[in-house]
Amino acid sequence: MPQFFNKKLLLLLVSIIVLVALIGFSLKEREELTWPEQFLKDTTGWVGNVFNKPVSGITGFVGGLKDLQHTYDENKKLKARLDEYVLLKTQVQDLKEENDEFRDNLKKEDDLRKYSSIQSTVIGRNPDRWNEMLTINKGKRNGVEKNMAVIKSNVLVGKVKSATDFTASVQLLSSIDKANRVSAIVQGDDKAYGLIEGFDDKKNLLLMKRIPYDKKIKKDSTVITSGYGGIFPKGLLIGKVVDVKVDQYGLNQTAYIEPATDLYDINNVMVVQREVGGVADESDGEDEAE
């Protein structure tokens, strides 16, 4: 009997070693997943797809009924803003034409703002809810690659963490991960650059860190991507500032940003590819501030 017990203890120890090794292996920055992982992801992705169709049909119907309740109020509000919208639209049109003209004059073709997009459906979400991740039904076959930006109706929600042939995993902005950073700008008279990193999930606010201490940031100013990280296009909306705090040493400021979209209720997203390529070597993410 003591012999038997020892065997089990040994097994436990070995498995703890394997556990630590595996965690270390999976946490390190990897260009590509190993093929068993890819195979598993593709297979479960297929199953998820099968289940997703009827489920999303039903929830779509229920959601539609819920929306119907609010339609009246929403309609009233929107009507009030219609005039404003028309004015804005003509202005934008005007500015766009002017911009194109200037670009033509300068012979400047590159634009960090330009991107092409791939439409996809969310087929799964990490039930564990620590590392906020979604699975989408488009993969390498459709042109999705690691580190591409993911948007939901023109608002940035996350980036592609890994892609297999038929599916891809999207890491949301709200995921607390040191490697999950996006270079961003606070718009205003005095532009402030910083990095979106971290999430206060009690208040549902994103943290924008490393803003120089002398920048004056107004509340309600809009935050967009800067496009300087190498991969994300410029000008994707992130959210608006609700609060600013100076960090503990007084060298930087942290802005609290309310995401412009609900990071929980996500069903359809677009994967976005910037047309201007980044620097070839800079493949490991969005971690440059300026």
Place this chain on the structure above:
Amino acid sequence: MKQFILSFVALIFFVFESIFAQLFAGDAFGDDKILVPHFMMIFIFFLAMYGSRKMGMLYGAILGLTYDVVYTEILGIYMFLLPFLAYLISKCMKILQNNLLIACLTAFIFTAVLELVIFQMNTILSFADMPFGEFAERRLLPTLLLNLAFIIVSCYPLKRLFEKLDLQGDAE
């Protein structure tokens, strides 16, 4: 045939968890509470209790690995934890009285243990940034309530399923 039915049910539990998370990720239950479904784990606990220990551990390892690969992308945590808990729970059932109420309570306690260990692991790996008090209030309590409800609803069907499949005979 037995294996086929079992793995099919396991697959359904696996996918259902993700769909549940997708549907109720928002503020479906109000406030800022986070509900984590542990349905697959409950399935494994019941398999270890009413099926056989070996099957429980085997399915724990396979489902845990798949869970790690597909959902969390941190390999090893669930793959290690699920067979380990399945082993412990079947040991517990040897000591405790074998009735459905006790089984439910044990599964409930093990769900709490699982959630706590996962929290600790994520804190170590710095994927979690939450003091314990907040964790207990916002995650642990709602999660336990959700899973308790699930245990109550599913304990009898799961017990029937495993007893009908009679896994004790061929696996042990």
